[in-house]
Amino acid sequence: MTVDHDVVVIGAGFSGLYAVHKFRDQLGLSVQGFEAAGGVGGTWWFNRYPGARCDTESVHYSYSFSDELQREWRWTEKYAGQQEILDYLEWAADKLDVRRSFRLDTRVTSLTWDEVSAHWTVATSDGAECTARFVISAVGAMSVPKRPEFTGIDSFAGELYWTSSWPDRQVDFAGKRVAVVGTGSTGIQVIQEIAPNTRHLTVFQRTPNYAVPLGNGPVDAEQQRWNAENWKELRGDSRERVGDLPYDRPAPSALAVDPEERTRVYDREWQHGGFRFLTSTFGDLMVNETANETAASYIRDRIRERVHDPVTAELLCPDDHLYGTKRPTFETSYYEAFSLAHVDLVDVRSAPIEAITPTGIRTTQASYDFDAIILATGFDAFTGPALTFPTTGRDGVSLRDTWADGPANYLGLQVAGYPNLFTISGPLSVVSQTNSPLIIEDQIDFAADAVQTTLSRGARTVEATPEAEKAWTRLVNDVYRMSLFAKTEKSWYTGGNIEGKPKGAYVFFAGSPLYRQIMVQAAESGFAGLSFDGAASSLPPLARLDAGAALVVAGMLNSGAATMEEAPVEELRAMNEAGAHMQVPGPVMRVEDVSDARVRVYLPSAEGPLPAVVFCHGGGFISGSLDSVDPTCRRLAAENGVVVVSVDYRLAPEHPFPAATQDTFAALRWTHEHIAEYGGDPARIAVMGESAGGNLAALAAIRARDEGIPLAAQVLIYPTTDPESPGASHAEFAHGPFLTAATHDRFWGLYLGGAEVTEANAPLRAKSLAGTAPALVITSEIDLIRDEGQQYAQALAAADVPVEYQCFDGLIHGSFTMSALIPSVKGMYDLIQEYLASKLQRA
Numbered sequence: 030m031t032v033d034h035d036v037v038v039i040g041a042g043f044s045g046l047y048a049v050h051k052f053r054d055q056l057g058l059s060v061q062g063f064e065a066a067g068g069v070g071g072t073w074w075f076n077r078y079p080g081a082r083c084d085t086e087s088v089h090y091s092y093s094f095s096d097e098l099q100r101e102w103r104w105t106e107k108y109a110g111q112q113e114i115l116d117y118l119e120w121a122a123d124k125l126d127v128r129r130s131f132r133l134d135t136r137v138t139s140l141t142w143d144e145v146s147a148h149w150t151v152a153t154s155d156g157a158e159c160t161a162r163f164v165i166s167a168v169g170a171m172s173v174p175k176r177p178e179f180t181g182i183d184s185f186a187g188e189l190y191w192t193s194s195w196p197d198r199q200v201d202f203a204g205k206r207v208a209v210v211g212t213g214s215t216g217i218q219v220i221q222e223i224a225p226n227t228r229h230l231t232v233f234q235r236t237p238n239y240a241v242p243l244g245n246g247p248v249d250a251e252q253q254r255w256n257a258e259n260w261k262e263l264r265g266d267s268r269e270r271v272g273d274l275p276y277d278r279p280a281p282s283a284l285a286v287d288p289e290e291r292t293r294v295y296d297r298e299w300q301h302g303g304f305r306f307l308t309s310t311f312g313d314l315m316v317n318e319t320a321n322e323t324a325a326s327y328i329r330d331r332i333r334e335r336v337h338d339p340v341t342a343e344l345l346c347p348d349d350h351l352y353g354t355k356r357p358t359f360e361t362s363y364y365e366a367f368s369l370a371h372v373d374l375v376d377v378r379s380a381p382i383e384a385i386t387p388t389g390i391r392t393t394q395a396s397y398d399f400d401a402i403i404l405a406t407g408f409d410a411f412t413g414p415a416l417t418f419p420t421t422g423r424d425g426v427s428l429r430d431t432w433a434d435g436p437a438n439y440l441g442l443q444v445a446g447y448p449n450l451f452t453i454s455g456p457l458s459v460v461s462q463t464n465s466p467l468i469i470e471d472q473i474d475f476a477a478d479a480v481q482t483t484l485s486r487g488a489r490t491v492e493a494t495p496e497a498e499k500a501w502t503r504l505v506n507d508v509y510r511m512s513l514f515a516k517t518e519k520s521w522y523t524g525g526n527i528e529g530k531p532k533g534a535y536v537f538f539a540g541s542p543l544y545r546q547i548m549v550q551a552a553e554s555g556f557a558g559l560s561f562d563g564a565a566s567s568l569p570p571l572a573r574l575d576a577g578a579a580l581v582v583a584g585m586l587n588s589g590a591a592t593m594e595e596a597p598v599e600e601l602r603a604m605n606e607a608g609a610h611m612q613v614p615g616p617v618m619r620v621e622d623v624s625d626a627r628v629r630v631y632l633p634s635a636e637g638p639l640p641a642v643v644f645c646h647g648g649g650f651i652s653g654s655l656d657s658v659d660p661t662c663r664r665l666a667a668e669n670g671v672v673v674v675s676v677d678y679r680l681a682p683e684h685p686f687p688a689a690t691q692d693t694f695a696a697l698r699w700t701h702e703h704i705a706e707y708g709g710d711p712a713r714i715a716v717m718g719e720s721a722g723g724n725l726a727a728l729a730a731i732r733a734r735d736e737g738i739p740l741a742a743q744v745l746i747y748p749t750t751d752p753e754s755p756g757a758s759h760a761e762f763a764h765g766p767f768l769t770a771a772t773h774d775r776f777w778g779l780y781l782g783g784a785e786v787t788e789a790n791a792p793l794r795a796k797s798l799a800g801t802a803p804a805l806v807i808t809s810e811i812d813l814i815r816d817e818g819q820q821y822a823q824a825l826a827a828a829d830v831p832v833e834y835q836c837f838d839g840l841i842h843g844s845f846t847m848s849a850l851i852p853s854v855k856g857m858y859d860l861i862q863e864y865l866a867s868k869l870q871r872a
Contacts, residue, residue, distance in 0.1 A: 032146070032148045032160045032161060032162055033061070033086040033159040033160045033161065033229075034059050034060060034061045034159060034160070034161040034162075034848075035052070035058035035059045035060065035161065035163065036048075036052045036058050036059070036060045036061075036063070036161050036162070036163045036164070036165060036447075037060075037061050037063070037149065037159070037162055037163070037164050037165070037166065037796040038052070038060060038061070038062040038063070038164075038165045038167055038540070039062075039063055039165065039166050039167055039168055039288060040063075040064060040071060040166070040168045040169060040172075041062060041064035041066070041070065041071060041122075041131050041133075041167075042061075042069075042070060042071015042073070042074075042167065042169055042426050042470050043069070043071060043092075043118070043119070044165075044167030044453040044469045044472075044473065045062055045064065045069075045071065045131075045167035045182050045456060045464065045540065046069060046118065046121060046122050046127055047094065047469065047470060047473055048060075048062075048129040048165045048167055048473050048662055049062050049090065049130045049131070049430070049455065050125045050127055051473050051474070051477045052163075052165070052805035053127070053130060054125070054478060055177060056477055056480070056481060057478070058480075058758050059606070060130050061132070061159060061161070062127070062130050062131035062132070062669045063131065063132055063135045063136070063137050063151070063153060063408045063865050064131050064133050064134075064135065065134070065135065065136040066096075066130050066133065067133055067134050067155075067341070067369055068119070069118055069119055069127075069131065069133075069167055070114075070115045070118045070119065071118070071167075071172070072169055072171065072448050073111055073114045073118060073131075073171055073191060074115060074163070075172070075194055075195070075217075076111060076192065076193060076195065077111055077195040077196075077197060077324060078192040078195040078215065078218070078221030078223060078224050078403075079200070079218075079219055080217055080218035080749075081110065081111035081192075081195075081215075081218060081222070082106075082108050082109060082110040082111060082245075083108055083109055083114055084108060084109060084112075084214070084243060084303065084304070084346045084358075084359045085303075085304070085464050085465075086107055086274070086303065086355070086356075087093070087104040087106060087107065087109035087113070087248065088104055088248065088252075088253060089105075089273075089274055089275070089464055089465045090109070090114070090371060090465075091117065091135065091269065091463060092121060092466055092470065093260065093466070093467055094309070094380055094468060094470055094842035095124075095125075098121055098122065098124060099172050099256075099257055099260040100121065100257045100258075100260075101124075101386070102728040103248075103253060104248045104249060104253065105119075105248060106245060106246070106248060106550055107244070107245050107246050107247065107248055107249065108216040108243055108244075108245045108303070108339055112641065113327065113590070114694075117747075120484075121691065125763070126329040132153070132442040132573075134156055135153050135155055135375070136153065136154040136370050136418075137151060137153055137154075137418050138152045138153060138154055138419075139151075139152040139219075139420070139421070140152075140164060140418065140419070140420040140421065141420075141421045142260065142421060142422050142423060142448065142450075143160075143421060143451040144449065146159045146160075146446070147162070147489040148161060148162050148386055148447070148449075149161050149162075149163075149164050149449065149450070150323045152162070152239075152606070157854075158583055160264070160595065162449060162630070163449045163450075163451070163477060163480055164450045164451070165451050165453060165473070166450065166451065166452045166453065166455070167395055167452055168414040168417070169414055170195075170319075170410055170411050170414065170454045170455075170456075170460055170461055171408040171410050171414070171461075171521075172408075172413075172414045173408060173409045173410075173413035173414050173417055173466050173525060173807065174191055174193040174194070174404075174406070174408055174409070175395075175406050175407040175408055175526060176211070176406075176407050177382075177404060177406050178528060179383060179384050179385060179387055179414075180385070181384040182385050182388065182404075183216050184385065185385050185387060185388075185389075185402060185414075186385050186387045186388065186655070187389075187399055187400050187402065187635070188200075188205075188400065188402070188403055188404050189401075189404070190401065190402070190403045190404065191404050191813055192216075192219060192374075192403065192404065193408070194403045197831075202223050202226055202227045202401060203226050203227070203228075204228045204355050204401075205227060205228055205400040206227070206228055206229045206231075206398065206399045206400045206401075206416060206691075207227045207228075207229070207230050207231070207399050207400065207403065208230075208231045208380070208389065208390055208397065208399045208402045208816055209223075209230065209231075209232050209233065209398060209400045209402070209403045209404075209405060210233045210234075210390075210402065210404050210405060210406060210852045211233070211234075211235075211325050211405035211406045211407065212232065212235075212236070212237065212403065212405075212406065212678065213236075213238060213356065213407055214232045214356060215359060215405040215407075215601060216232075216405035217238070217240055217358050217359075217360050217363050218360075219403055219601075220232055220363060220491075221360055221361055221363040221366055222275040222367075222373050223363045223367060224362075224366035224372055225369070227364075227371065228371065228658075229371045229372075229373075230366075230369075230371060230372045231372075231373045231374075231397055231399070232372070232375065233301070233375045233377050233382060233390065233392075233796075234344070234345075234368075234372070234374060234375065234376060234377060235377040235378055236268075236344060236347070236349065236350070236355070236378075236519060236808070237345050237585050238347060238355065238358045239347050239350075239352045239353075239357070240359060240360040240363055240364070241299065241303070241306045241307075241328065241357065241358070241359055241360070242299060242300075242302045242303075242359065242360065242867030243277065243301070243302050243359040243360060243361050244300075244301060244302020244303055245302075245361055245674070249455055250357075251316070251333055252347050255496055257561060261294040261836065262677060263275055266450075267464065267467060267789075268471075268541070268542070269542055269586070270308070270309070270463055270464050270542070270587070270589070271469040271540055271541070271542070271587045272304055272306065272307075272308050272462070272541070273306045273463040273464035273468060273541050274304060274464050275304045275616070276304070276305050276308050276309045277305070277309040277311055277585075277759065278306050278309070278312075278534075278588065278589045279308065279309055279311050279312040279314050280294065280311050280312065281311070281313065281588075281607075282312065282313045282317070282320060282549070282610075283310070283311035283313060283314060283317075283320040283323045283324065284313070284319060284320050284323075286318065286769060287465075289632045291311075291323060293734075294310050294311070294326070295310060295324065295327045298310050299331070299724065301573075301774065302311070302359070303359060305355065307322070307352075307353055307589060310324065311323075311324075312584065312587065312588065313354075314352065314353060315354075315512065315513055315514075315538075316512065316580070316584075316650075317430040317511065318513060318516070321351045321352055321513060322351075324352045324353075325347065325351065325352040325373075325680045326471070326781060328347075328839075329346040329347070329775065332345050332346050332364055333346070335365060335368075336364050336367050336368060337368040338367070338368070338486075341367050341374050342372055344810045345364065345367065345374070345648065346437065347709040348627075349517070349519075349790055350516070350517040350520070351499045351516055351517060353513075353710055354513050354514045354516060354517035354520060354522070355389070355519075355520045355522070356365040356461070356520070356521070358520065359771050360740035360801075368833070371775065374512060374750075375392065375397075376475075377392070378591055379394075380393050380394040380395070380545055381393050381394040383435075384400065384648065389402070390402065390598060391404065391689055397831050401586035404509055406575070407521055407526055408521055408788040409491045409521075409530070409844050410461070410521040410522075410535065410537075410654050411436065411437050411455065411456035411461075411521075412432055412456050412524075413527075413534070415428065415431070415452060415456070416428065416429050420447065420450070422444070422446045422447035422448075422450075423446045423447070423448070423864045424446075426446060426658055428444065431444065431447075432531075433478070433692040434453075434529035434531055434670075435520055435524070435532075435533045436456035436457055436497055436502075436535060437457075437499075437502040438452065438455060438456065438493060438501065438502065438514060438557050439455060439493035439498045439501045439559070439573075440457075440458065440470075440475075440493075440544075440547065440548060440551070440558070441454075441455045441457045441458025441459070441498040441537065442455060442458065442475065442476060442493075443491075443492055443498075444470060444493060444498065445492060445493045445494060445495045445497075446492070447482075447492065448490035448491065449483075449490055449491060449492065450492075450494040451470060451476040452742045453472050453476070454469060454472070456535045456536075457501065457502060457505045457534065457536070457537060458472070458536070458537060458544065459536065459537045459539075459540065459541045459841055460502065461522065461536050461540065462536060462537075462540065462541065463540075463541040468541055468543075468544075470789075471545060472548075474752060475548050475551075475552060476761070478552055478556075478764055479491050479552075479556055479559060481562070482555075482556060483561055486562075487744070488561040488562040489562055490561070490562055490563075490872035491559050491561050491642075492559065492560055493558060493559060493560070494558060494559070494565075496561045496568070497503040497558030497559070497566065497568055497572070500558075500568055500572055501572055502654065502733060503557070503572065504531065504537075504576060504579060505534045505536075505537050505538075505571065506533055506534040506651075507575075507576030508534070508537065508538050508539050508576045508640070509523070509533065509534035509536075509538055510534075510576070510579060512538045512580075514536075514538055514701055518532075521535075521737075522534075522535060523535060525858065529848075534611030534818065537581075537611050539579050539583040541586055542583065542587055542806050543571065543579065543583040543586055544581055546571055546586065547569055547571045547572050550569035550570060550571050550572075551569045551572070553568055554567075557569045557572075558572060569619060570761060570762060570766070570810075570811050571766060573810065573811060573838070574766070574811060574839050574841070575838070575839030575851065575853050576839075576849055577845075577847075577852055577853060577854075578839055578840055578841045578844060578851055581611075581767075581841070581847055581850050581851060582765075582767065582841065583758065585766075585767070589704075592769070592770045592772070593649075593768075593769070593775075594769060594775050596652055597683065598779070601649075601651065601652045602648075602654075603652070605648050605652040605653050605654075605657050606654065606656060606657050606659060608846065608847075609657050609659060609660060610849070611654065611846065611847045611848070611850050612658075612660035612661050612664075612846055612847070612848050612849055613660060613664060613849045614660050614663075614849075615660040615661070615662065615663020615664045615666075615667065615847060616663055616664075617658065618631060618632060618633050618663060618667065618669045619632040619634075619635065620632070620663075620665060621697075621707070621775060622655075622843030625696070626686045626696060626699040626703075627676065627677040627678065627679075627692055627695070627696060628675060628676055628677060628696050628699065628700075629659075629674075629675045629677065630656045630672060630673070630674055630675075630707055631663055631665075631666040631672065631673040631674075631675070632660050632666070632672055632708060633666045633667050633671070633672075634709060635670045637666075637708035637709070637710070638705065638708055638709060638710040639670060639671055639672050639685060639695050639708055639710060640669075640670075640671045640672070640709070640710055640712065640713035640714070640715070640741070640865070640869035641671060641672045641674060641700055641704045641709040641711075641713065641714045641715070642666075642669070642671045642672070642673050642714075642715045642716070642865070643667060643674045643675050643676060643693075643696055643697050643700050643714065643715070643716045643717065643721070643725070643726070643729070644658070644665065644673055644674065644676065644717050644718065645678065645693055645716070645719075645721075645722030645726050646659075646660055646673050646675070646676070646716070646718070646722050646723075647720030647721050647722045647723070647843070647846070648680075648721060649720070649721050649772070649776030649779075649780075650680065650681045650686075650689055650721045650778065650779065650780035651680050651682065651711060651776055651779050652680065652776075653721075653722075655677050655679070656673050657846075658675060658846060659675075661845070661846055661848070662675045662755040663779060664832070664858070665717075665847075665858075665861075666669065668719060668862055669861070669862055669866070669869075671715075671864050671865065671869065672704060672708065674696060674700045674704070675693070676692060676693055676696040676722075676725075678692035678693050678696075678725065679692055681779045681780040681782065682779040682782060683779075685779070685780060685781060685783075685784070686781050686782060686784050686790050687789065687790070689721075689725055689780070690728050690789070690790065693725040693726070694728075694729050694733075696718075696733050697714070697716060697729050697738065700714060701714060701738050701739075712739065712741075713741050713869045713871070714738075714739070714740055714741060715729055715740065715743060715744060715802070715865060715868065715869060716729050716733075716740060716742075716743045716745070716802070717739050717743070717744040717861075718743070718744075718746065718748065718751060719746035719747060719748075719845050719846065720746070720747055720748065720814075720842065720843070721747065721776070721780075722746075722748075723746055723747060723748025723750075724747040724748050724749050724750060724790075724791075724792065726744070726745055726748070727743065727750065727792040727821065728741055728789075728790070730801050730802050731792060732742040732793055732803075733801075733802070734774060734800050734801050736773070740801075740802035741802065741803075741804050741868050742804070742805065742806045742864070742865065742868035742869065743801070743802045743803070743804045743805075744804070744806060744807070744861055744864065745805070745806045745807070745818065745821070746807045746845050747807065747808045747809050747812055747815070747816065747842055747845075748806070748814075748818050748821060749773070749777075749814050749819045750791060750792050750793035750814075750818065750820065750821040751791040751793035751794060751817055751820075752773070752774070752777040752781075752786055752815060753786060753818060754790065754793065754814070754817045756814075756815070756816025756817055756819070756820060756838040758812060758813055758814065758815040758816040758817075759773075759815055759816065762811065762812060762813040762815075763813065765813070766811060766813065766841055766845070767812075767841045767842050767843055768812065768813045768841075769780070769813065769814060773813055773814065782792040791818060791863075793817065793821050793824060794819060795824075797826075797828065798824055798825050798828035798830055799828040799830065800828075800830075801825070801828075801830050802830075802832060803830065803831040803832065803868060804825050804831070804832045804833070805832075805833045805834075805858055805860070805861065805864045806818050806819070806822040806825070806832060806833070806834045806835075807818065807834075807835055807837065807860065808834075808835075808836045808837070808859075809836070809837055809840035809841055809842055810836055810837060810838045810839055810843050811839065811840065811846050812840070812842040813842065814840060814842065815836065818834075819834065819836065829849075833864065835860060837853070837857060839853070839857060840853065840854070844857070845857055
């Protein structure tokens with residue numbers, strides 16, 4: 030059967046225009062686009078309401094793929110209005126010559142997959158049909174308005190306007206009584222624009238929002254010139270930052286500074302305006318509720334300063350959701366509008382709207398007459414646009430049925446069972462959390478590369494595997510449940526604004542840098558997670574992350590901190606010390622430092638004599654200290670009822686091998702000889718260590734065997750056992766996350782200081798492990814040295830040493846001491862507790 034087109038593109042906004050250019054001009058495929066509107070522009074064609082403008086700076090809210098587009102266009106406002114953005118998109122469409130590939134005023138009415146011929150049949154509003162091998166759905170995330178819950182809309186005799194479908198003409202509200210229903214981003218823009226010109230304005234507010242100053246003004250000509258000349262570096266840097274914007278990175282925590290400094294930071298970004306208040310203040314605003322409240326409280330105080338009437342001011346102060354968990358809103362004169370004598374505010378929470386009447390609006394407490402009503406009630410986001418027309422995939426299954434319990438897909442781009450269909454800006458992606466043109470380009474580039482790979486392989490289909498879809502959907506939902514976003518019910522981020530819509534994750538809340546890294550990993554590994562003609566496909570490592578680990582990795586990417594293979598040793602040590610806050614705080618107990626022995630002893634309040642655990646911290650042999658693992662040692666002592674002896678071994682490069690091994694064994698010998706003085710039992714001693722500390726603990730266990738010091742057990746947590754191990758994990762995770770091959774090699778090089786790798790520093794090379802203490806070996810799945818630990822466990826078993834081995838799915842290197850950020854690490858602690866209880870019980 031002859032197929033009409035290689036690719037059909039649905040929509041002519043930012044996504045659709047670039048998709049046509051990408052597939053037609055760069056890949057050389059035949060492309061047909063469809064657009065329901067009478068022109069290009071997407072959401073900026075329809076959203077013509079008064080005051081409509083973008084709240085991302087115009088110089089960044091633009092395409093980045095073309096040198097010509099970057100250099101030639103000149104924005105006039107820092108935050109462009111609707112008409113200027115529409116002008117830009119129309120200009121770009123002409124520059125790219127893509128208009129000729131679109132049929133305007135033509136709405137797609139259905140998509141149907143034909144399994145036999147492996148193509149899509151596309152039906153349109155003019156009664157025509159065409160076929161295509163691939164479909165790019167570029168319908169946007171917010172192109173379907175939310176229908177209000179109240180009745181009577183059609184009964185109103187006056188002027189009724191939807192902000193999402195504003196008439197293409199000037200609307201004059203002078204001398205009129207006007208109602209605005211809704212105070213989200215759109216409502217705020219409308220209200221501040223029309224308030225001075227109405228006879229009377231009544232605002233119906235259900236949820237007050239945290240509106241931050243926009244900071245609009247003319248674009249600085251010199252800055253625009255610099256941006257045009259340096260756009261590649263600027264846009265590349267933007268892609269590595271939160272929100273895909275080149276703003277200053279935030280300080281780590283709002284709780285780590287005093288109130289005066291915190292206010293100074295908030296004041297600074299308040300003056301800058303826009304998203305900087307969220308992205309450039311403190312990095313924990315969206316992960317720590319207490320930190321979030323400091324920003325929320327600051328904004329409420331600014332509202333109270335600007336609204337004259339204290340009752341109205343309090344109604345405008347949000348109190349039912351955390352800052353940033355609903356779409357951030359911005360304003361220029363919104364709060365001042367409520368100090369105008371002819372502007373009233375109706376609190377819909379205390380007086381819900383019952384109906385629109387022929388003359389106005391009726392609430393549970395009063396009736397209001399109006400000449401005009403403006404409905405700014407929000408959107409049915411993400412799934413709403415994708416479900417505006419029936420999409421039927423394999424075996425006659427509809428997308429609406431597939432998503433009946435909530436959206437499921439892979440990377441927000443492909444749905445299992447719907448081959449050759451790519452959903453740009455779809456649910457479960459990161460598009461609403463970032464500067465959308467950049468992530469749109471990256472998604473389309475990913476789709477184009479996948480299509481090109483399909484064609485080059487001679488395959489008929491490409492689609493997400495069910496396993497990839499399940500893993501990605503689980504990760505997105507798990508991240509959502511761990512985030513502050515889960516604490517806000519009525520948000521279009523989570524489907525909570527639509528009655529009957531499944532509630533849950535519709536957005537990947539771990540940020541665009543991590544999302545982009547996952548896409549890159551998938552593409553570079555032959556499009557892992559996608560199946561070509563049904564062939565098996567693995568998942569990229571980052572898509573297999575535990576949710577807590579994903580948020581940790583996202584935080585590292587978002588911080589912009591130097592990588593461990595680049596950072597100076599002193600900086601690495603400072604980072605390690607700061608990492609103590611990533612551990613669950615330990616309980617108060619008696620603690621004694623024994624400086625001569627280079628140990629710290631933790632004594633829980635339990636009846637003795639107690640077993641003892643000699644603990645060696647990690648840190649690549651070059652960082653870490655007693656303080657850096659203090660919370661962990663306290664927890665181990667309390668949960669296991671043991672005396673913990675934490676070892677303060679000397680660090681490389683100042684003290685290279687064998688200093689650390691000497692100090693560790695000396696601490697073990699001291700424990701054997703002196704632990705009874707601290708209520709410990711020298712007959713029940715275990716050694717434990719993580720990472721480099723796991724190496725030291727393993728070597729101490731071998732030497733203890735040789736020198737006759739009895740050990741009851743050894744617990745090795747993702748130990749590094751041989752720097753030249755040929756394990757598959759070294760190849761799979763060479764680029765991380767967290768621990769990379771370059772970092773691993775650097776740390777070992779500094780530690781060895783020119784010494785050879787031998788059994789004296791690499792326990793995997795021991796000539797014999799027979800007779801060493803029973804072992805529990807724990808590894809993390811997404812870890813460069815995972816296989817070193819597994820190989821050591823196998824070597825112990827081969828030497829008839831009783832050994833238990835467990836690899837924790839989705840966790841990364843270092844997880845054990847990130848217990849405050851990765852809840853699933855509790856599984857490690859539970860396993861250790863169970864193991865030690867069995868090995869350290871009284872004889």
